[in-house]
Amino acid sequence: MDELLGEFLTETNEGLDQLDVELVRFEQDPNNAEMLNTIFRLVHTVKGTCGFLGLARLAKLAHAAETLMGQYRDGAPVTVEGVSVILKSIDRIKQILEGLERDGVEPQGSDADLIGKLQALALSEDAVFAPGEAGLEDDRLSVHAALDDLERAWRAAPGPEEHFELPELDGSGDANPRESHARAQTVRVSVDTLEHLMTTVSELVLTRNQLLDLVRRTGESEFKSPLQRLSTVTAELQEGIMKARMQPIANAWQKLPRLVRELSLELDKKIDLDMIGADTELDRQVLEMIKDPLTHMIRNSADHGIESPAERVRNGKSEVGRIKLSAYQQGGYIVIEVADDGRGLDAERIRAKAHETGLASLSELDRLNDSDTFKFIFRPGFSTANAVSSVSGRGVGMDVVRNNIELIGGTVELKSTSQAGTTFVIKIPLTLAIMAALIVEAAGHRFAIPQFSVVELVRTGNTSSHRVEVINDTAVLRLRDKLLPLLDLAQLLKLEDAGTTFDRIADKVLTALVIQTGARLFGVLVDFVFRTEEIVVKPMSSLVRHVSMFSGNTILGDGSVIMIIDPNALGSSAGALDVQAEAVKSFAASAQAATENKTALLLFRAGTPSLKAVPLSLITRLEGIPLSSIERCNGEDVVQYRGALMPLVYVETEAGKGGDDVQPVLVLTEGDFHVGLAVDEIVDIVEEQLTIELEAEAPGIIGAAIVKGKAVEMVDVSHYLGRGLGQRLAGKAEEALRAVRLLLIDDSQFFRSMLAPLLAARGYEVTLAGSAEEALALKDKGVVFDLIVSDLDMPGMDGIALAERLKADPTWGKTPLIALSSHSNPRLIERSRAAGFVNYVGKFDRQKLIHAIEDCCRQWGAAA
């Protein structure tokens, strides 16, 4: 491309961006002479230069725009319509420039539409503004004169490059302090040159590091003091180059005034945009990354935050809404705040929406305070806008904003006060080019992990209190009474010689990095952590850019190249775990809130080295049965036990595997039948508050829990009972006729599995339903029960709604209902009573549940 043309394009583009900002301000303040000058100058430059370069299409359009603006300059009243058409013309000019940049020639096309409008407006302005008619004020006259000077200066100017030489018109205007001061001392440097300098400096740093290393090894040397100086100078140079890459944040803000102007027209609101700290400097890369999130947030504030003028007046606010955008530096971070003085977030509506979209249950929401509730707006697909407007409300917004900001190691928080407005606070690192990272090693390979994502380092190992435990081939880390999903970096990256996680944790002390990305918290297992280093981030080679696990690479002090791991990518590979973790968190919280009751658990080992547990209440006796007395009958192992044959069911094991000639057996009783659960070793009986941390998919296992500081697998007794009872269930059915028919509705597999054998052991005939819908299906099939025990807190239809539905039914309406809940919330108890529950029992309170059921049977004569 012609060098002159290239120069023209760069300057014009910059000028045009500036123009957007100026025009919007001009519309609000049409008497500002300084601003008018700037605008006129810019359009004039475009026109003049286009003529010079022979760009006919651009010149014509710019000329038409200039004519209209000339009239404004001459005192014609500035209209919204006029400014809109000029803005559109500027857009068109930008399009043409893009084409020009791409192909080197002006794209084909006609601008007759815009030129027509511009001319029509110019004519009508003429009619309105007859020369001499308007009383020109003194200051306007002076502007006029100054502009004439300006124009003369322009016409005299030989080429496009010179337009920066324009005399300052008057120093009073604050229109553009940054540019006017900077102009004299700035040199335009291409980004490539800067990048190249940066690379060279990085290499200098490396060389210096090598020299330092050398001198350190050889001890005393005359190189020492010059090297010291070299070191200092290098550091200064590095800092200088970093600074040169900085740009004022105003570059990212440039388009916002126009955006707000358009939004206020479109939404029929009055909105002012204040921008504070526009000269705050930021690395150009970061700047690019925050442009879109900022635009989106401004859009949101204008659409959701600011009320209509009428509503604002009703609420005693000024008619004009304000959006305040401010930026300032704080340590190694830049803080950007987007604040509006609108209606604030509506916590109730967010709650309703969160419930509706299934993000949280009502009772969970009850416990959240407003500021926690607000965080839902960062969830994917969440939008509380009642109607989808062209501006926002499509629910593809704040989650993307948060992701983009987190991608560059930033955070976003929000504060909101009802009727006073909402403030988003974004914190982003000053630069992406250099960051603090932990250098770690996994299976002989070194990697860098950005330090901002690492919450803490934990040494693990058999001797450590933070043990890595393995459940069903999945590693978890026990950290202060919490189970953390654990990713093994070596495995995840499929490194050679990684070995299995299990082998690795067995014979080494490893380090787990606890990493937080967004709402996700997980551990990453590495062999060691060397140190923290300031690394220079280099982009990934395009050949491997699709490997999402890495965000870039860097050269270490010793000259070797290592990959920088992207914590977000790690986070998404922990994704499946993440869902669990979130469920677990709320689950654990509810369990905590529910009761202080402890559950006695029997710990044993069977098959795998990990501990297993069953609630002690399900076990009738513990027996040691000599291997010799185990008989084989009808394809099953049986023993004679209390005058009957008791089938033995092996929990992931086989007879005698415990290494003894006595087989430990847990005896379970159901009705008159006994079933023996054969295990390898009975370890302990403990009383613990039972919290299922991870729900498992494996058959026979309900989930994992922490017991006495160890991860244990909770065994699903009903799974094994079913296996042991086999065909005997048929015989039991007769007996069941006399039993109380009880329907247990609970969405948690764990509770169903825990309560069912317990209730069965008490002689109830228990039917299980996993949801209110399942229960209703049973009702529709005509199944009849004597008593219904239902969880209140279920996804889909909850217990209260179910009770209300059942009330209407002729048969089920008379069946007594007992509510189960993990919360003892008086409001909830009240509501459950109103809905028709006769009793309300805490979920973990087994004794109370048994009593409540017995009471019911007596009182209602249900069994009869």
Next chain:
Amino acid sequence: MMLADLDQTSQGYVTVETAGQLFGLRLERVRDVFVPRGLSKIPLAPPEVAGLLNLRGRIVTAIDLRRRLGLPPRSDGSTPIAIGMEERGELYGLIVDRVGDVLRLKRSTYEANPVNLDGRWTQVCAGVHRLEHQLMVVLDVEKVLDFSQFGMTV
């Protein structure tokens, strides 16, 4: 390019040898020749990518020509050598067994790829020059670096 094609005397090639086969790379595409040291493997990368290395402060992506052509790995223990090239603003190093002379070859000795050449080779080869004692396969740098073809090697 056009001139070179017309001028019968003109194309220069850097010759390299890999697995006993002579290859030629257009002289103007070759930036430098270096011994690849301190190669860091990239986990999860396609097998053709041998790793990354630091060449005077710039990161070079090393590509193993043997892998790229579906040949067995080097086994003679000799030191491999890399041909430095720049493509789309990034540096690449093509790892080969040996580097030979720079040849200037006439257009008259050039022929298109033999039709029966292995598919993996035709992807990256731009024809053959008949030399006195052997054939020199011309490597097309853009195609060698076309990552959409990577990871196909079994």
